[in-house]
Amino acid sequence: MNRNERSAFGVQRSGEPEHAAVPGSQESLVQIEPKKLTLAEIRAKLANQKGKKFWRSVDELADSSEFAELVNKEFPSQASEWIDPVSRRGFLKVMGASMALAGLAGCTKQPDEPIYPYVTAPPDLTLGKPVYFASAFPFTTGAVPVLIKSAAYRPIKVDGNPEHPYVRGGSDPITQATLLDMYDPDRSQHILYRGETRNWASFLAAFRSMLADKKPAGGQGLYFLSATVTSPTLAAQWQQAQKNYPHAKFVQYDPANRDSHYRASQQAFGQFVDAQYRLDQADVIVSLDADFLGGAQFPGFHKLARDYAQKRKLDGTDQMNRLYVIETVTTTTGFKADHRLAVKPSQIAAFAQALAGAVGGGGSSAGNWSDHDAKYLQGVAADLKANGGKCVVIPGEFAPPEVHLAAFAINQALGNVGKTVVYTDPVNPMPSIQCDDLKALVADMNAGKVEWLVILNANPLYSAPADLDFESAFNKVNTVVHLGSHWDETGQQAHWHINNAHYLEMWSDARAYDGTVSIVQPMIDPMYGGHSAHEILQSMLDNPDVSAYDAVRATWLGNGGLLSKGDAEFNWRKALHDGWIDGTAFAPKTVAPKGGLATSAGTAAASGVEVVFRPDAHVYDGRYANLGWMQEIPRPVTNLSWDNAAQMSFATMEKNGLAENDAVEISVGGKKIIGGALAVPGLPDDVVVVTLGQGRRIGRVAGGVGYNGYLIQQSGAPWMLAGASLRKTGDIYDICVTKSHHIDQRSVAHGGDGSGTHSIEGNESLDRGIIRYTTLTEYKKDPEFAHEGVARWTPEPNESMFPAYRYDKNAWGMSIDLNSCIGCNACVTACFAENNIPVVGREQVKIGRLMQWIRIDTYFEGDLAAPRAHFQPMTCHQCENAPCEQVCPVGATVHSPEGLNLMVYNRCVGTRYCSNNCPYKVRRFNFLLYSDYETESLKLMRNPEVSVRSRGVMEKCSYCSQRIEAVKIEADKDNRDIRDGEIRTACQQACPTDAIIFGNINDKTSRVAKIKTNERTYGVLADINTRPRTTYVAGVLNINEPLAQELGEYSS
């Protein structure tokens, strides 16, 4: 890849903001002249910078007038303007009335409030005290063991089970958001037959009469299409049913399936195995397109992330692991890498094989590599060979099978198997090559062989690859039954639709990726009387009326069941209480790859553009598209919110004459879709990334968001298509991306440059020491690196005109380890759930009113095409010298004796002075009535310990003061001090890598106090004497120095 070939390209933003048509608001709009800036100019700018250079967006890099305009305002574009369609006259009329009533408004009487006590109270219930239950969230890649907080038997928070050996309390955004999934007001509430409401009995009658008909023929013509099964009981039920109906067929299909891995596993081992990676044993990790730090989408994510981070904490050791990532799309894993290489999707298999060849795992290391890539390959190979048995190569789920074969071979050759790699039985009790099975099913449907098709929690009419033309095959089936949580694309076409019970409403069981079995127990009676797949399969058996509960018990307590030994009932209760069954983790299997690598090194130099498909980081394959949290929280890397885009590199964009926000038509294999062009740093050239899961046709949240990538997906090669072409349609697709809005507006007298055009985060993040990092070698030489240089000093506590506060007993503080943060958004989602944070919607996000109390700031550094990135969770710093407190005219934000910057909503009158004065821009203003006061189901979900804010108030992180207060009350009742670790904030609890530590900094033995004495700890903007209570632990990279020298990286 020759990087000098790129020439000029334009950076342009859509000419007209969305609200230009709103009457009465013209004068307030920011009209921005598009600024053209060439790639050469940007690079020249980069080259002129001394040392490291950080940037947040291309606009900022360009220092364009547009960017100056953007950051010159407290919130970007129209966030602080009145843009509602109210005329000046109408406004005055309304205001006149308000003025007249203003004095009386405070005297409004509270309405009478009724109390509805129980008729008979549940014996174990203490109203006002939450109860916790262990369960598991069954997910395609294996269950996530969870601990569910239940208030008056309503689940209100889902977190990882802290005692579970696999997950250890961490979670991920999707697991957190399954709570909203249960309370989703769009969930299907009825059983429908051709659109009319029916009951369960009438479905059973129809189903059983069909079964009676088909019994003599052994179930010929009966097909099941199910989402991936991770429940041993469901598998057992099917295997029993198969005995009764030997010709019935059960097909599993999920769009984000594990076909690549299983194909390779079949070829190499002759059987299906799962690979578990023990990163706690690995010093060198090589990811071949594996986004293993991306989220639950990657099998075993929670343990991988924890083990990875544990070896980067430098906690009493100076040893770190080293991560190489070779990838085809830009992921958080890639940005955490010490050395990252972007390769084209068509090249990844060849690269993997070349790597195998280079380390002696067979295959040839020859290849047509550029000088840079060849050096990288040699450097990785050398490091791997030097660390045989202490290294691991992880292949990506969506990489071709050849990559997996190469990884098997490398791990075998380097003696990693049994040490850092363990092969086990698959989590899925009925593993299969899902794409092939789906194709066979469609062929049978087209041939008229399928009479009854029972779809269990799948949505093939939306998500089947386009070339299968599932819809026309679907129409040839006599009767289709759809079990699903929503009356979705498939449900609406199916004859029968059965509303599914959510996992928080039903009995089941599931295996975590390490094999440990958890019992899924219901937290609440099914809200809409839903049914589960267990019930449908059970109705085919000899004892059709056995409930899911009895079926699960039979699996584990029945003959030979693991829990049946000894006191079975006690074992059962213990399993429910603990959240897992002891001794069910998989034992390592001894398998060796046979044969060599696949010889077909798919290096066919593809012409045209390559399209890469990936499930979305939040909405996954589309099943979570109706969750406002998942849509709204900006995706890692791209900051996309409420959208998916045609992601491409800057050079690709320029080559095709595109600018950001241009609508672009992607055509491949005769099929076309249109999406907005978005430049993403770090993507290889001539590649377009299409994220799946958007473009749904149903749902008040999902409907109409983004475009549907499945419309060009092909079953033969679901993750990459070559030979695509891009065409600019001429329209504007206004992509929703959250932007910079954190501005340093100090005058020259106060240390700024007076221009008001620099964000504190980009241009100045180096000067101001926002992000501080170094390499391991430099760190050993100079442990104090985080405190040396300009703007890296911290003023003494008494250097202030304000008297210092006293903190007699507790002083809450937080520490965030930048080495451990993987930018996965689990903390952000947890904060939404814990603090009743409202979803504001696409339009409001676009104008900068996103209501996140904690956000993950991503700082890019270096070259546009091959940047490095740093993730920094940013939330209220609870400054001891808080700028916000001093400017509030009504005392709505005040200092607590324990050092919290309190926000008293009922005092706030909405002047927003505080957010103007906040250097961290972590105060979020509730501009409109964002909280949903109407929808009944959402009321049940809210945390009763936190106010639901109305409009006109400032909101911000409070270090979860409700949790602090609850623990303080418990400690006060016992007349004791609060124990270290007793209070955990929601973000801390959710973090899969333990990056966030919270506690009492007055207690010198607490974890947080200890880590604050670490020399790497620094406060962001501490030099302006805010004395932040949240501090960061500076990052340390473990670079391969010879390789870095070869590649010319880290030359500064």
Add this chain to the structure above:
Amino acid sequence: MPQIFDRSSNALARMSLILTGLIVISLGLTLDEVQRSPWVTRQGQRADQPVPFSHKHHVEGLGLQCQYCHTTVEKSSYAGIPPTKTCMNCHAQIWTNAQLLEPVRQSWATGASIPWTRVHDLPDYVFFNHEIHVNKGIGCSSCHGRVDEMPIMYMQNSLQMEWCLNCHRNPEKNLRPTSEIYNMAWQGASELRPVWCAAEDVPAGSPTAGGVTCTEENPKMNGGVQMASLSRPPTGLHAQAGGTAIGSEDTNPIQLPAGVHYTEFTSQQALGQFLEKHYDIRNPRELTSCEVCHR
């Protein structure tokens, strides 16, 4: 041209200026008073309830203990409104045909809740917690008044923020021994009604009040210091109002060390300060921090 306004208009003009000022001030004062008036706070008002439940009859007349119905007052933020079952425990046997109790029987028969109207209703942005108050020596009557003398429930105090702060700024004014929490008639220590308290050292982590014993009977009258332990002074939250134990099976005899020393308190201020120290009450600076009640 003759003058339109006579010279006397000057006086009128001055008067009207003053009058306007007075009107503005009095309007402000009026609104201030209205805001605090029972019309707004509902202090002292009897809400329409489906059943005219009399606390006076049940507490004073029959001697029911508060926690018989409000079961979670010691262990949760929410004291608890009794389920219909609690009513039916007795009313399945007595007053089975009373017209007044028809809604209770209806509820029991149909399974629908009795729709009470909330009497003590805090705004939704206030997070009050019963357990910490009850465990730290604030009695029911300090906030709710003489419930045992209320035929129909009403709000004794305004429950406005200034009223809360009165106590959070000076908790000693209302602290009482935890043995007296449910004593509706408790009036605090005074010259006429002194209170004797003894404290012993307890290890940190023991429940509140574990080491404090108080009595309204002079322990020295029964033979002096040494006899104090034998007289089994009531202790703990389960002790009955009025200073006598419900029964020996309910309260374990407290084995006080022989040398325990009782101090006599003749003013609420002194007693409050003693309890503040031994109950480990947070100081007013912490108690008036906003996040204590607002989140």
